[in-house]
Amino acid sequence: MARIIAVANQKGGVGKTTTAINLAASLAAAKLKTLLVDCDPQSNATSGIGLGKDPERASTYKVLVGDSQAVDAIQTSELDHLFVLPAHKNLIGANLELVDAERREFRLRDALSELREKFDFIIVDCPPALDLLTLNSLVSADSVLIPMQAEYFALEGISELLDTVERIRASLNPALEIEGVLLTMFDERTNLAQQVTAELKRFFGPKVFSTSIPRNVRLAEAPSHGKPVLLYDAKSRGAETYAQLANEIVAKHMPGSLPATEIARPEDSAPVPEKERQVVNAPRWQRWRDRNKLITIGLKG
Numbered sequence: 001m002a003r004i005i006a007v008a009n010q011k012g013g014v015g016k017t018t019t020a021i022n023l024a025a026s027l028a029a030a031k032l033k034t035l036l037v038d039c040d041p042q043s044n045a046t047s048g049i050g051l052g053k054d055p056e057r058a059s060t061y062k063v064l065v066g067d068s069q070a071v072d073a074i075q076t077s078e079l080d081h082l083f084v085l086p087a088h089k090n091l092i093g094a095n096l097e098l099v100d101a102e103r104r105e106f107r108l109r110d111a112l113s114e115l116r117e118k119f120d121f122i123i124v125d126c127p128p129a130l131d132l133l134t135l136n137s138l139v140s141a142d143s144v145l146i147p148m149q150a151e152y153f154a155l156e157g158i159s160e161l162l163d164t165v166e167r168i169r170a171s172l173n174p175a176l177e178i179e180g181v182l183l184t185m186f187d188e189r190t191n192l193a194q195q196v197t198a199e200l201k202r203f204f205g206p207k208v209f210s211t212s213i214p215r216n217v218r219l220a221e222a223p224s225h226g227k228p229v230l231l232y233d234a235k236s237r238g239a240e241t242y243a244q245l246a247n248e249i250v251a252k253h254m255p256g257s258l259p260a261t262e263i264a265r266p267e268d269s270a271p272v273p274e275k276e277r278q279v280v281n282a283p284r285w286q287r288w289r290d291r292n293k294l295i296t297i298g299l300k301g
Contacts, residue, residue, distance in 0.1 A: 002035070002119040003253050004112060005179050006141035009148060010164070011157035012128035015184035015213060017044045018223070019147045019245075020125035022238070025049075025228030026246035028082035032120040032254070035074065038087035039108065039137050040127040046086040049077050050226035053088065061091040063111045064098065064136065070111040071118075078231055083119075095132045104132065105172055109140035120254065130164055138165065139172045143179035147213075150183050150196040178204070182245065183212040211244040 007020040017040065024036040038045040039060055043053070058073035063085070075084045098104040112122060126137045138144060144165060148154045158181070169176050181204050187193055200208050213219075219238030222229040229238045 002116045002122045003143070004116070004122040004124065004141045005249075006124040006126055006137045006144045007147065008126040008134060008138065008144050008161065009146055009157065010128060010130050010134075010161050011148070011154060014128075014149050014154065015147050016128065017042075017048065017125050018219065019145070019182060019184065019213070019242075020045050020123050021048045021223070022219075022228050022230065022242040023145075023245055023249075024121070024123040025079055025082055025230045026239075026242045027121050027123070027250070028077075028079045029230055029243070030246060030250060031081055032250070033081050033083075033118070035083045035085060035115060035119045035122045036077075037085045037108075037112070037122060037124040037137075039091070039133050040087060040125050041089050041092040041133070042127070043087040043089060043091070044223070045125040046084065046088075047226060048223040049082075049084050049228065051075055051077075051084060051086050055088055055090060057086065057088070059086050059088045059091065060108075061088055061094055064091075064094045064107045066107075070115055074115075078227070091133065098132055105135050105139050108136035109173075112140050121249075130160075134164075135168070135172075138168050138176060141173070141176060143177040145179040145182060147182045147184045149185050150187075150190075150193040152192075152196070155196065155199060178207050179249070180204075180207050180209045182209050185215050186212040187215065188212070209245060209248055211241055211248055213238070213241050213245070 007016050007023070009016050020036060024034050027034040036045060036049060037060065047053070058068040060073070062068035063070050063073055070085060073085050075086055077084055098107065101107070103110065108124075115122065124137045124141060126134045146158060146161060148158055165176060165178070181200055183193075183197060183200075197208070214237055216236055216238035218233040218236035219229050222232035222238075225232055229236060229242065233239060
């Protein structure tokens with residue numbers, strides 16, 4: 001039976017969709033049958049996996065409003081074991097159309113229940129907001145994976161998400177767990193990153209993944225080509241770290257399965273020049289470093 005993992009954070013720009021796409025691709029590369037569910041009206045997970053925009057195609061919107069069965073909406077991808085339940089921008093309408101609907105919070109859970117026996121993992125990409133779509137995603141999930149940047153405001157944002165998770169546990173999905181906290185766009189060389197990481201480990205303990213995702217040029221380029229980074233450049237640091245993340249999750253839930261890092265990579269993946277394989281530091285990291293004393297006071301206060 002599939003384990004359903006919702007990738008969620010109410011704060012935008014933390015690599016949520018990038019994580020959903022590349023975690024799903026890495027699990028599929030380990031020959032685990034994986035379904036990527038796009039529950040975000042921006043439909044970036046859909047385009048990032050190579051599917052074009054098609055309002056006539058069965059999608060998560062039609063599944064949630066009852067116009068289509070989930071099994072009929074599933075699309076294939078370039079990876080043999082990776083399947084996609086795509087989204088379209090009309091999904092935003094579900095927030096309004098489902099307000100007075102019966103079992104409105106359980107629509108996605110009911111739809112995915114018929115698919116659990118067909119997959120090993122189901123990865124749900126949530127929108128960056130606490131709305132009915134995110135609520136459906138978390139109610140349907142066994143656990144929530146929280147990607148976040150190592151910055152001070154992210155610590156404040158994660159407390160809001162945890163409050164949401166507790167409320168859902170109390171009333172709608174008592175079995176919902178924290179799968180783990182994943183540090184994204186990470187630069188271990190900065191004091192700020194080290195401080196935020198220490199704070200997270202103090203609070204979450206082993207729930208913080210050992211793997212962290214660095215800033216990486218190839219990882220940023222891959223969505224524009226409609227490919228997970230595994231297919232765009234399998235030798236990049238982005239591909240390697242998402243494979244490591246997949247291994248952590250597989251080792252936890254399916255010990256004995258083939259690790260993603262042992263999968264033969266696509267032959268046509270071009271090697272990456274060493275210069276491009278280095279972590280790319282955005283200018284704002286330098287500004288944060290200069291403000292480090294102030295941020296340290298904030299973390300301790």
